[in-house]
Amino acid sequence: MARAAHPDAMKPRGPQRTRTAPPTAPAEFPFAGRYRTYTLFDWTGIVYLLAGLVALRVVWALGSGESAWSTLQQQLANPLYLAFHALSLVAVIFVGVRFFRLFPKAQPARIGPVKPPPQPVLHAMLYAAWVVVSGGLALVLAGGIF
Amino acid sequence: MKHPLLKLEPLIWLLFGLGIMVGTMLLTAWLAVVCLGAPLGLVPADALAFERAHALGATWIGRLVLVGVVALPLWKGAHHTRHVFIDAGGADRDAVVAPILYAIAAAGSLLAIVAAGRI
Secondary structure: OOOOOOOOOOOOOOOOOOOOOOOOOOOOOOOOOOHHHHHHHHHHHHHHHHHHHHHHHHHHHHHOOHHHHHHHHHHHOOHHHHHHHHHHHHHHHHHHHHHHHHHHHOOOOOEOOEOOOOHHHHHHHHHHHHHHHHHHHHHHHOOOOO | OHHHHHHHHHHHHHHHHHHHHHHHHHHHHHHHHHHHHOOOOOOOHHHHOHHHHHHHHOOHHHHHHHHHHHHHHHHHHHHHHHHHHHHHHHHHHHHHHHHHHHHHHHHHHHHHHHHHHHO
């Protein structure tokens, strides 16, 4: 006659990974439905990465003297640079509009005793900051002030 | 390589968050004036003449803005480019791709500090 099985006979020896189904992409991924905006938002990362590297080149040229600065200014007028920077500006505005719309929705109901402002107020504050920072910097760079 | 990245996750997310918020605010003006307005002749020619640009960049706030214009978009870019790779089916290669992208952002940030210091 067989012995009764131990109740823990099938128990794993230690904690195991939860078994899950292999990941599969949704039917609409990457360019249909709501995934289009998600995918484009991710792709702006490539644009930001390249724009940051070009900005590094600009700052480096500024520290290298007048001749390097003039050469760089001429290079920035190249149609390829202009096209890339036009695309970058579109990407930056797209990121700003999307992120500033999402940011208020992602806030916790309260942080300790402090409650965040209502979503429309937070949204407006972000846009105000964008206008002030970007507008102020643009005015300085374009010679409007200082 | 996963483990060090997980440890650095809070720092990476801080820099990514700053990049997406502050970087976007700075880049809007930078692209509009320095990269498009000046080359297209839409801003006065002397606005970004070497003497003026150098004088602006040599102040402490000027250096800070220049470092921000370079470094913050690099971190936002590195993090989102990582996710482009993952979403394109490259999750298996994330352990290689992610450190490379963050290394580019880190090296670019350090070079931005050096570049701003040279002004």
